[in-house]
Amino acid sequence: MRIVFLCIGFLAVAAGLLGIVLPVLPTTPFLLLAAACFARSSPRFEAWLLNHPMFGPPVKKWRENGAIGSRAKTIAIIGIVSGFIIFVVTVSPSLLLGMVVFAVMAGAATFILSRPTA
Structure with missing residues (x-):
């Protein structure tokens, strides 16, 4: 299952990146999915996502109290x-x-x- 979560995490990051340039595709929900998948498969990639200067803050806010900026x-x-x-x-x-x-x-x-x- 680790490999499955890792693959889904990378696909979610890719979809989130597409969401930056495509107005109809949301970014943050895909990053939240990626963070959840990485938490189950790769602490290294989870830490990368959480510490990323652009992607990390909304994911951290959501994890802390379900908040949206x-x-x-x-x-x-x-x-x-x-x-x-x-x-x-x-x-x-x-x-x-x-x-x-x-x-x-x-x-x-x-x-x-x-x-x-x-």
Whole structure:
């Protein structure tokens, strides 16, 4: 299982790196997954991630008290609202599909806003 967790950790880091440049792909959830996988497979890579100057602070804040930084919250909410507007304008979904997508995005936004602010 160590190898499986290690591979998932590296894939999650790669996805997190893609999330830096792709606006629809979140970075931090993938880094949290990577940290969890590295904790089960490689203390060395876990320490690298936690001590990384860019990636470490949000992971540490999450581990300490489930907190999300105010800047990250703002960017996430703007991204969710923008994504929904783009979806509605470009796809012209049926009312049912629009409501389902809205409910999922509203759920994500509610979760983000309910977390403590770091």
